[in-house]
Amino acid sequence: MIRQKQKKQLTPTAMKMIELLERNGPMRPKDIAEQLGVSRRTVSKAIKVLHEQGIVQEVPYLMDVRGKVIILKKQVKE
Numbered sequence: 001m002i003r004q005k006q007k008k009q010l011t012p013t014a015m016k017m018i019e020l021l022e023r024n025g026p027m028r029p030k031d032i033a034e035q036l037g038v039s040r041r042t043v044s045k046a047i048k049v050l051h052e053q054g055i056v057q058e059v060p061y062l063m064d065v066r067g068k069v070i071i072l073k074k075q076v077k078e
Contacts, residue, residue: 009053013038014046018055018072026071028061 010018016036021027027035033043047070050056054073061067 010049011046013042014050017043017046017050017070021056021070021072026059026069028067028069032070 013036017032020032020035024035029040029043029047033040036043047056047058051058056070057073058068058070061069
């Protein structure tokens with residue numbers, strides 16, 4: 001669950017990314033960027049913030065060992 005303090009520190013992109021992951025499940029950063037209509041760099045920054053706050057984690061992408069998939073660590077609720 002995102003605490004109010006955490007929520008205030010998140011960018012709009014990070015919040016949209018959480019909603020997208022809740023809806024679609026694990027996604028590659030490239031796919032997140034395409035879905036949100038933002039650059040991959042913007043997504044990378046959001047992933048870093050969300051990872052530091054313990055909201056998401058990166059795991060290997062089984063279809064391509066070089067790639068990563070972003071997943072929610074736990075069910076995120078408002």
